[in-house]
Amino acid sequence: MARLTINGKTHDIDVEPDTPLLWAIRDHIGLTGTKYGCGIGECGSCTVHIDGQAVRSCSVPVGAALGKAITTIEGLAVNGVLHKLQQAWIQHDVPQCGYCQSGMLMALAALVAKTPRPTDAEIDKAITNICRCGTFQQVRDAVHNATRA
Amino acid sequence: MNSLPPISRRAFVIGAAALGGGLSLGFALPARAQTAPVLSKDGIPEINAWVVIKPDDTVVIRMARSEMGQGTITGLAQLVVEELHCDWAKVTTEYPTPGQSVARKRIWGDFSTGGSRGIRASHEYVRMGGATARTMLIQAAANGWGVPASECVAAKSVITHKPSGRTTSYGKVALDAAKLPVPEGVKLKDPKEWTIIGKPMKRLDTADKVNGKKIYGADLKLPGMLTATIKDCPVTGGKLKSFDAAKVMGLKGVKKVVPVGETAVAVLADTFWRAKTALDALPIVWDEGENAKVSSAAIADWLKAGLDAPEAFVGNANGDAKAALAGAAKKVEAVYAYPYLNHAPMEPMNATALYTPDKCEVWVPTQNGEASFAAAVAASGLPADKVEVYKIDLGGGFGRRGGFQDYVSQAVLIAKQMPGTPVKLLWTREEDMQHGRYHPIMQCKLVGAFDAQNNLTGLHMRLSGQSILASVFPQNLDKGKDNLTFQGLWPAGDFAIGYTIPNLLIDHSMRNPHILPGFWRGVNINQNCIFLECFLDELAQAAGQDPLDFRRKLMGNHPKHRAVLDAVAERIGWGKPAAKGVHRGLAQMKAFGSYVAAAAEISVEDGGKAIRVHRIVAATDPLYAVNPAQIERQVSGSFVYGLSALFYQECTVKDGRIEQANFDSFNSMRIAQMPKVESIVMPSGGTEPWGGVGEPTICVAAPAVLNAYFAATGRRIRTFPLKNHGIAMA
Missing domain, CATH: 3.10.20.30 (Beta-grasp domain)
Structure with a gap:
């Protein structure tokens, strides 16, 4: 047990x-x-x-x-309110097939908890998730938009 | 579902023949003679096969194609809604089942979701489905008011009688509309009138992809379900000899160990990890057979011999290339080679089956519901009317989950040995990597001829390697020739070459090793675009000409090819100085009916041992662009798929088996390596068949970067991936 x-x-x-x-x-x-x-x-x-x-x-x-x-x-959502990255993912239509996006979001949520406005270099260093659909460009845009607002 | 007519054996035979032949049948919306409406799953009457409208005005649009991330469901819904005039905010979608479709004479048409055909091959009939439904809804309202339908209009699900100003809603008249005969001769809108097609509508399926709610095939849970995982003979063509189930039956959670066909063994347990742990511990003896002697080196030698073999299938020819080469003032020659590749979608192969002697049901992420259905019928041994397949959205497909339904066959064969218990078969990543349907292996020798004035006078392009059709759909070979091998090089059509070259010969020496080939996103354009577009750069260099100028001179008869090339050249700043240390390369191709081009800006680091791809400009002319936002996403994603292959990926063969086992040996690029992709969507319209967008752009990624690498270093790389040359992706 x-x-x-x-x-x-x-x-x-x-x-x-x-x-x-x-x-x-x-x-x-x-x-x-x-x-x-x-x-x-x-x-x-x-x-x-x-x-x-x-x-x-x-x-x-x-x-x-x-x-x-x-x-x-x-x-990741708290009391039914989506995390700002989840909101940004919807706003930017980030997911394609979506299968990797749970992991992508969790990795990025941990990053922005410590680094509220990550730079490209900080994203690149912290995020090593594979996405075979290739959503990286939308991921990057959505992170910046969610954290620089 | 009990409102549907029973499945007739004959209807299935038609469907199965179409599948076996790999054909997509044209069909028309059949006139409905009866007045009793057909009910949807929840008992709501359908207006027609495509459209169900609920009393609250919710519109359910049914689509046969599969959503695997490419956005096809959203695009197809836009096509229907454009003609239906319903409220986009109230649109939902659902999949009809293959069994329903077969029972209704394939009313939803082809289920196959590959070849970038989701939208380009169904836009006419789904738009007609929307237009027909709108006509019936308006007619029903007009009948209710006792006025001519011509006095009524519909917008956003509201029908208005113009003279009186009376209004009603789609939901209120849906039941009456469903009883009307299907009208003939409904006209589709002129593209100039479109208000939803061509707009960057948000995807309909995003919300559940960000909160963990979306259920993929791998996530499926049914009451009492067991999970199985499988090992197939590591050498294709080999067989399962024996296994010692007693060694693992005592392990926690293990329920059964079963042979699967003649080649595989599976363990069933209460959880995946317990099944996998037991399978890893299971003593298995394989009869690996003759193929166990085959290695990558032997395959490469065999293909190399094909580069000069006297016999070859001709894919495109004009003039007399051999005479032009013999009489050349100068010849340029190069040999390229392209490896086997695994699709590696993020969700490993899986299918769930529930078998009883009276019924077999399968739940599966599939690019082709009808192919899954055919596999389930065959594996179950049951008549078609006792089989049903429920499609689940895919965690990536890329061509692996369409023509090949091995996991469905396996799941049913396992479930048959556990009647009444649902069994989810989930492959390990290792099984997935080693039992793929691989991008075919190909070598290519190119010889170009110049006259004394540096005019290109001839080109011989000899392909040597594997045919997909010979393995997968041999009935589609053209007197032995595989025309798909020549994708991007055809004289005309969806894969037309973009150059007019005097004295051209493109031919193929077919050599089919035992490794099973498949349709890997983009299929044969991936290697053909590298071969042709890198060699054209080599020819330009030999002629002392600019790569863009050299190409453009050959493109006078190919204005749409030239237009996308010009578009990327202009946007990247071709002909103007790049930033210090930055170098550029170009490539273009027509594939799946779309014209695509890319221009890359790179720099090299570490003495040429690393390439940093800074910026890509990509142009796409699909003739008609249904959702430009989704096209941009397909295009930027294409560079991840294409550049991952270029830099990292190959599947090699040792002792008859694939050596790579997981993402540690079959790598995929990460966000740090992602270049900025600027997408130019430039639909040119016209009457040619529409182009697709899921695949074409993959092929221009590699040659654009390779040509830029030459510009930077003077070095031509002709075998792949680049890691084999010690070149990393910075």
Whole structure:
């Protein structure tokens, strides 16, 4: 058994401690906004926050997340109000297929929490998510518009 | 759904034949004889196959094409709404199922969503669907008022009787409209009257993509469902010999280990991770077969021999190229090579199946619902009227999820061994990388001839490599020739070459290794555009001419090709000095009916070992631009797909299997490497068939950058990816 705190809610689940957090979130808790893309920490589709840090949940065992505050894309909005990046994503029609965008948004939300108005160079350094549709130009524009307003 | 007529066996045979032949059938909206309206899923009467209007004026537009990020559903809805005159704010969309379509004689037409054809191949009949529905709605209102329909107009879902000023809404007359006969001879608007087509409407499907709510195939959950993951024989052509299920059956959550066809084995468990853990631990013995002896080097040697083989299929020829080469004052020769590539959509292959002896249902992200349906029918062994497929939006497709439905067949074969239990088959990324349908491998030898005055007098372009059609749709070969191999090089049509070259010969020595080829976004234009557009730069250099001037002289008969090239040249500032250290390159091509061109500005770092792509100008002439905002997104995204391939990607073969396993060995560019893309959308109209936008621009990305790299360094790179030359993407 493992006790995980996700989006402020406590879940007791029957999961082996070496299971990647990604699969505990998706298959045991049922929050499927966090995506499986590679399983080796390369693509970033599975990005969540642990204690405010963006991490690739495919590469974090459940055992390492016990007692910590985990936030997934489903918890990014607060009290039903979308995060300003989510709003910007809608305003700018950023997503194409959308599959990688949960991870993209979580990675960027962690960045702007620390760096409220990131420069291009700061975005480039922090964001290494793969998007095969190629939304990078719209991602960059939307981040700047959301943070420089 | 029980309001639909039963599926007839005959109707399915027609559908299956069309699929097998890879044809898209033309069809007309059939006149409806009966007056009983056909009901939609929630019991609301449909006006026609495309349009359902609810009492609250919500408009449901049904589309057969698949949404995989390219925005086709929004564009298709614009086409319908343009003619329907409904309120855009009240538009929603849904997919008809392939089973419904087959039962109604393919009323929604082709489901295939590839070849950039979503809009260009369906705009006429979906606009007609909208226009016909509007006519019926107005007629129903007019009948209710007892006035001539000609006195009534409709706008934003409101119908007005002009003389009296009376109004009603679509929702109020929908039921009456649904009972009317389908009118004949409805006229479509002149493009000059369009108010929604051509506008940058926001996508209809964004909201759930930013909050985790959108359900992709990989996310599907059904009551009592198990998750399976699979290993297919790593060598294509090999077989599954044996496996030792007893070794893993005791592992937590594992429910069953099953063979899948003759080549694969799957583990079913309560969660994906438990299935994967057990599959990794499962002892498996493969019979890898003869193909296990094949390596990339052997394939390359075989293709190289084809560069000078006497026999070849001719794709485009005029004059006497061989005589021109023999009599040349100067010849220029180069050999290029293009590798295998995996599509690598972010969502790995998956399908969910529920099988009972009476029914087989499949949920799948698919680019072609009818192909999924055909695969499910075949794998289930059930009659077509006992099979149904439910399409789910895709987490990327790029050509992997259309003509190839291996994951559907597998899911059904697994579910058959677990009757009554829904089974979600989800591939690992590794399985996805190693069991793709790869961009075909190709080499090309080009020889150009000049006379003593440096006029180009001939060109022989010899392709040697793999045919997609020979593997996938052999019935579509033209006396053995694969015309798709020549995409971008055709004498005329959707893939017409943009140059008039005296004494031209473009031919293909077909060599088909065992690696399965597929339609990789852009298909054969990816390599053909590099071959042609880089070699034209080589010819310009040999002739001592500017690359733009050299091309333009050959483009007098190709004004639309030249127009997009001119547009990017002007915007990039061709002919004017670039910033210090910045160099430029150009490329153009016509593909999928659209004219595209790119100009790149790059600089090189680290002594030529790194390329920084600063800026791209890309022009697209699709003849008609339905949603320019979405076209811009397809264009900027095309440079991510195209440049990732150029710099990083190849699939190599060792011991008969693909060596790359994940994104660590098959990399994809990141935001730090993204150049600024300036998109010029320049629809020229006219009566030629409309062009598509999902694919064409990919092909100009690489040659524009390669030509700029030559301008910067004097170095021609002719084999790919660039990482093999120690060149990084800065």
